[in-house]
Amino acid sequence: MTKKAETRQYAALPIDLSSGELKIVLVTSRTTGRWIVPKGRPEPGLPGHEVARREAFEEAGLLGTVSHKSLGSFVGVKGQGTTAAPARVLVYPFRVSAYLDDFPEKGQRDIRTVTYLDALMLLSDGGLVSLLLRNERRLIDSLPPLAVIGADR
Structure with a gap:
């Protein structure tokens, strides 16, 4: 079996602070x-x-402001079975300012807004969970300030 080259992906870490x-x-x-x-x-x-x-x-139909600096990265797997390949995923904090009712992948995915602890239990990728645990104290500080809705779109 040959080792597949690592690909790259970019992820948003959507954080909603609207409830306090x-x-x-x-x-x-x-x-x-x-x-x-x-x-x-x-x-x-x-x-x-x-x-x-x-x-x-x-x-997810999210609007908001994304940090220009990643929180860090983890190695996940892109694909399944024989198409599976390692992927280095850089994670960017994203401050949610609005949820849209209509967006390109509506109906193709489930979307859930959960507490930090629930996210740790639901997330399937151990690398992402580890990244969140390592950065728990600085998650809010890593967020960019809110922008005017639509200005960062």
Whole structure:
């Protein structure tokens, strides 16, 4: 069996503070139904944080402000079975300012806004859980300030 080259992905870590409590927005994977955060592959001409912002919109209908600096990264697996390959995922904090009713992948995924502790229990990727645990104290500080709705879209 040959070792597959590591690919790269960019993820949004959508954090909603509107209730006064830190909540994280999770989505299900389209193929496995596992709970994940929005993420996608590099796109020509777009920096990683912009790919993460776009994925949060496309997968969950989220508007907000994304940090230009990643919280860190983890190695996950992209694909299943014989197509599975390691993927280095850079995670960008994303401050949620609005939830849209209509977005590109509506109906293709489940979306859930959960507490930090519930997110740790629901997330299927141990690498992401470890990243969240290592950065628990600085999650809120890593968020960019709120922008005017639509200005960062």
